[in-house]
Amino acid sequence: MGFPETYAANPERYQDAQFRRCGKSGIQLPLISLGLWQNFGGADVFETGRATLRRAFDRGVTHFDLANNYGPPYGSAEENFGKVLRTDFASHRDELIISSKAGWDMWPGPYGIGASKKYLVSSLDQSLKRMGLEYVDIFYTHRPDFDTPMEETASALAQIVRQGKALYIGISSYSPDRTRIMHDLLAAEGVKLFIHQPSYSMLNRFLEQGLLDTLGELGVGCIAFSPLAQGLLTNKYLNPGADKTRVNSGDGSFSEKLLSEKNLTNVRALNEIATKRGQSLAQMAIAWALRDERVTTALIGARNVQQLDDSLDALKNLAFTKDELTEIDKYAVDTPEIDLWRSVNSR
Template identity: 65%
Template sequence: MDWFPSPSRYDAAPFRRCGLSGLDLPPISLGLWHNFGETDVFATARAVVRRAFDRGVTHFDLANNYGTPYGSAERNFGEILRRDFQSHRDELVITTKAGWDMWPGPYGQGGSRKYLLASLDQSLRRMGLDYVDIFYSHRPTPDVPLEETIGALVHAYRQGKALYVGISSYDVAGTLKAAEILQREGVPLLVHQPVYSLLNREIENGLLDALEKIGAGCVVFSPLAQGLLTDKYLSGVPDESRAAKSRYLDKSVITPTLLTVVRELNEIARTRGQSLAQMAIAWTLRDSRVTSSIAGARTVAQLDETLDALKNATFSPEELARIEQSLSALKG
């Protein structure tokens, strides 16, 4: 059956400008790290992407090794593009990254020119695209000169294989140096993608200030702290959770103190008329320097709940104070 996107998809869709560029992004973007691989249900993934677009989500975030097995999220997304979005490509912001392990041997990970440019070509083939909108260096690689890593981004930009370039998980010094190298080459640093959540606030220690100074946007990932900031852990650690399986989340971090804090945050969310997940995502967007928050979705219903976080995205001083009071138990 043919699918046609909602003609009203932009009627109430908010957007935020990404740094000092001309690019606008939705405040909540769809991340395809989980739930879009070969081991997941394609029909569900396709339905989630369609629904996201119908609700004004135009930014889809990928990386070369997303999905199980690696590369399968890009392949599946490419198939969704082919089936449903061929006439809508210019409405989409599609991003990918390279830096973490992708294939065996010394050229299958890191920050070398050889790896980054080969990976981008592979990503484009998997998705059936001529270019991505943003290509990221997925992580700093200390044993590779930063000039080489950033030089590869410049090359991709000049080839037209990436309209913009970004970095992910760089510290303040690395970010400023990357921006300096790019500036010398006449290429702007569009965006930095760091982790950010109520439970990980490291970017508040200088990175947001640095991004504002150089005019780059900030697209944050893991706003739900790998599921900790949902109702999943309110009663302890479920048997099928990521923590129980030590999958992306170490069970040892889930202390009684942390669970108490999460329950207190859940109560604050309840008084706001939100789920904990909705409040956690809205909280990451309270600072205007955060352009977008990347969230995944296992089902269409979960996606809708996530996007409904924008129905109450402002916080009173009293609410922020209560949140800070709850989080204070984790300090020291």
């Protein structure tokens, strides 16, 4: 086995990079962040993921989003990211925002899921070991846990910050009301709620139903995940004979119901608008998710360098005319079945 190719970061990586302030904080995040779910696990080709991470950093992406159970198998995305940190990014750690999460199932038994202090603290300890880090920049409670008192969750998150294991705290898929409660509980602990991670796309507009206003009022940042609606807002399903591999993948993130004729009709119409703008559908979808400056960053996935480059090229055209937005609104219809998290964040 040969030695890995030495990585030298692009010296002009910040020349065209675009950042946006995260709520009322001192941190700016890149307009597009890279998530490592379903793309960087042990079942994937390591060098493909490594090349994608390198390319992202070379193009000014400084924020990498992980979670304890990203893979597959669980934990392997953090392990692989840790390898890249050691081989390529060791001298760039202070240029990076690295996040992890805990909330969904991670190990057997009652202490490997939820938002208890036992689970959150032990899960982060495991994540730090997998990545070889002393701290993460952002640690999230990955979802609301209605069986755990929010006071306990807030106490655990505050303890994590006080111990120096995370610099900032985030939540994901919380309703506006529960977001406000968590914000106040953390404030009582002397910790600022830094960021919220909701699902948001042209076909999932739940964020606009009070949550974005709440985040703006509280000064909390917003990182929108799944801006491509689990891949529906790409060119993959535009043609009748489209490959349905994702539908049959078994990960539960893409249902056959999403390919209804109504949804596909809307997607094709949106694609025509994107073509007129000189963008791919995916590029327009990302740009649209960023049109409100209260959305700090859009979180994308990429299976290879080519997909990454296509998504990052959305930044070349972020402006929309009023007429374009009016036309988009005809087809950017909120579709509840796309939001797999709605039953959680609407409570």
